[in-house]
Amino acid sequence: MAPLKLNSKNLPQIAAAGEAQVKAPTYQRGGAVKEGIVHVGVGGFHRAHLAVYVDQLMEKHGVTDYAICGVGLQPFDATMRDALGSQDHLYTVIERSAKGSFAHVVGSINSYLFAPDDREAVIAKMAHPDTHIVSLTITESGYYYNENTHELQSEHPDIQFDLQPANEKAPRTTFGFLYAALARRYQQGLKPFTVMSCDNMQKNGSITRHMLESFARLRNPEIAKWIAEQGAFPNAMVDRITPQTSASDKTALADNFGIEDSWPVVTEPFMQWVIEDQFSDGRPPFEKVGAQVVKNVHDVEEFEKHKLRLLNGSHSAIGYPGQLAGFKYVHEVMENPLFSKFVWQMMQDEVKPLLPEIPGVNIDEYCKTLIERFSNPTIMDQLPRICLNASGKIPQFIMPSIAEAIWVTGPFRRLCFVAAAWFHYIKGVDDSGKTFQVDDPMREELQAKARAGGTNPAELLSIKSLFGDDLRGDKRFIQEITTAMEDIARDGILKTLPKYID
Numbered sequence: 001m002a003p004l005k006l007n008s009k010n011l012p013q014i015a016a017a018g019e020a021q022v023k024a025p026t027y028q029r030g031g032a033v034k035e036g037i038v039h040v041g042v043g044g045f046h047r048a049h050l051a052v053y054v055d056q057l058m059e060k061h062g063v064t065d066y067a068i069c070g071v072g073l074q075p076f077d078a079t080m081r082d083a084l085g086s087q088d089h090l091y092t093v094i095e096r097s098a099k100g101s102f103a104h105v106v107g108s109i110n111s112y113l114f115a116p117d118d119r120e121a122v123i124a125k126m127a128h129p130d131t132h133i134v135s136l137t138i139t140e141s142g143y144y145y146n147e148n149t150h151e152l153q154s155e156h157p158d159i160q161f162d163l164q165p166a167n168e169k170a171p172r173t174t175f176g177f178l179y180a181a182l183a184r185r186y187q188q189g190l191k192p193f194t195v196m197s198c199d200n201m202q203k204n205g206s207i208t209r210h211m212l213e214s215f216a217r218l219r220n221p222e223i224a225k226w227i228a229e230q231g232a233f234p235n236a237m238v239d240r241i242t243p244q245t246s247a248s249d250k251t252a253l254a255d256n257f258g259i260e261d262s263w264p265v266v267t268e269p270f271m272q273w274v275i276e277d278q279f280s281d282g283r284p285p286f287e288k289v290g291a292q293v294v295k296n297v298h299d300v301e302e303f304e305k306h307k308l309r310l311l312n313g314s315h316s317a318i319g320y321p322g323q324l325a326g327f328k329y330v331h332e333v334m335e336n337p338l339f340s341k342f343v344w345q346m347m348q349d350e351v352k353p354l355l356p357e358i359p360g361v362n363i364d365e366y367c368k369t370l371i372e373r374f375s376n377p378t379i380m381d382q383l384p385r386i387c388l389n390a391s392g393k394i395p396q397f398i399m400p401s402i403a404e405a406i407w408v409t410g411p412f413r414r415l416c417f418v419a420a421a422w423f424h425y426i427k428g429v430d431d432s433g434k435t436f437q438v439d440d441p442m443r444e445e446l447q448a449k450a451r452a453g454g455t456n457p458a459e460l461l462s463i464k465s466l467f468g469d470d471l472r473g474d475k476r477f478i479q480e481i482t483t484a485m486e487d488i489a490r491d492g493i494l495k496t497l498p499k500y501i502d
C-alpha cells in the first residue's frame with residue numbers, strides 16, 4: 001500500500017494501519033488546546049525529548065494547556081517551518097534498538113513561528129498570558145557566554161544590535177526576544193514566564209539567568225530587577241541521543257510503517273530529564289511522565305556533571321579521533337576494540353574519580369549503559385554531528401575534567417589525547433590526507449590559530465573565551481597535550497591510540 005502523508009486527517013488511518021508498531025496521538029490539538037510552552041530551537045533533540053514528554057502529558061494525563069508553539073530564529077529554520085507546516089505540525093519519532101524499530105507520531109507541537117518572517121509575532125506569543133514557559137535548545141553558542149569570564153559577551157555584534165532600543169521589536173538573539181517579551185509582561189502586570197534551558201551545559205539554568213539579567217540590566221535596570229526577583233530559570237540535565245535524520249530514515253518509515261513524513265526524528269529508546277523545580281508561572285506535572293523533578297539545585301548539578309563529563313565527554317573522545325581515523329558513525333568506532341577500551345578507561349580512570357556520588361546512581365552501571373548506547377548500530381549516529389560546534393562542547397565536556405585533574409594531580413593523559421585530537425581536527429584534514437568541513441561558529445579563528453601553532457598548543461590555548469589560565473599555566477598539562485599533538489601529527493590516531501590504553 002502507498003504510504004499515507006502524515007497530517008491530522010490521515011492520523012486515524014495511519015494508526016490503524018500501523019497496528020501495535022505505530023502509536024499516534026488521540027488527544028485534541030489546534031484551537032482545542034492552549035500553548036503554554038514556547039520553544040526556541042526546534043531541532044531533532046527537542047522533538048525527541050521535551051516534545052515527547054509533553055506528548056505523553058497530553059495523551060495520558062489530559063493536559064491541555066501546555067501544548068508547544070515552536071519558534072525558529074535562524075534562516076535555516078525555514079526548512080523546519082515548511083516540514084512541520086506541511087503536516088499540521090505532526091511528526092514521527094522512530095525509536096531504534098536491537099529490539100527493533102517503533103514509530104510514534106507526536107502531536108505536542110501545535111504551531112510554529114519563524115522569526116525572520118515576523119519577529120513581532122514571536123515577541124507577542126511569548127508575552128501572551130497563556131505562555132507559562134519559554135524553553136530553549138539554542139546550542140551553547142546561542143548563550144553568548146564567555147567561558148573564561150563567565151559573563152555575557154556584551155560586545156558581540158548580535159548582542160550590541162539587540163541592545164539598541166530601536167531594535168527591541170525586531171531582535172536577533174534569544175535574549176533580545178526574551179527581554180522584549182518579559183518587558184511587555186512586566187508592563188501588563190503578568191508574571192514572568194519560566195525560561196527553561198534544555199541545552200547541554202553545566203548549570204544551564206543559572207547561566208541563562210545570568211546572561212538574561214546582564215542583558216536586561218544594560219537595557220532597563222527596573223525590568224532586570226523584576227526578572228531577578230520573580231523570574232525562574234531551572235537547571236536541568238537532558239539526555240537522549242538523537243542523530244541527524246537521513247534520507248534513508250524517511251524511506252524506511254514509508255516502507256515499514258506506511259508513513260510519509262517530510263522530517264521524522266530517529267532516536268534511541270533511552271531518555272532522561274532531571275529538572276530543578278523552579279517555575280515562576282506554573283508547570284505541567286512533568287514527573288508523571290518520567291521526568292525527575294528535584295527540589296535541590298545541587299542534585300541537578302551532580303546529574304548534569306555525570307552526564308556531560310561521561311556521556312558527552314566520551315562522545316568527544318569518539319568523535320574527533322574517530323573522524324580523523326576515517327570512521328563515519330559512533331557505533332563503528334565502538335566496534336574497534338582499541339577505541340572501546342580507550343573510552344572505557346577514560347571514563348573509569350580519569351573522569352569517574354572526579355565525580356560526586358549520587359545516591360541511587362551506580363556510576364559503573366551508568367558507564368556500562370553508555371557503552372551499550374554508543375554501540376547501538378541501528379541509530380547510525382554520525383560523527384560529524386558529534387563534532388559540530390566543538391568550541392561550545394570541549395570547554396564543557398573535556399576541559400573541566402582536565403582542570404580538576406590538574407587541581408588534584410589526578411590522571412588526565414586520555415583527556416589530553418582527546419583535546420589534542422580536537423586541536424588536530426580543527427585543521428580539517430584526516431589521517432589519510434582527506435579534507436573535511438569543520439563546522440564551528442569560531443572556525444576562522446580556530447583554524448588560523450591551529451595552523452599557526454602546528455603541534456604547539458599555545459596558540460589555540462591563548463583563546464581566552466574558551467580556555468582558562470589554569471590550563472594555559474599548567475606545565476604538566478602543556479607537556480601532555482603537546483606530546484599527544486606531536487604523536488597524532490606524526491603517526492595518526494590509530495598508531496597513537498595504543499599508547500593511551502593499559
Ligand code: CS2
Nearest residue numbers: 238239240241242312315386
Ligand atoms: C552529543 C550530544 O552533540 C554532542 O556532542 O554528545 O548531542 C548527545 O548525543 C546528547 O547530549 C545525548 O543526550
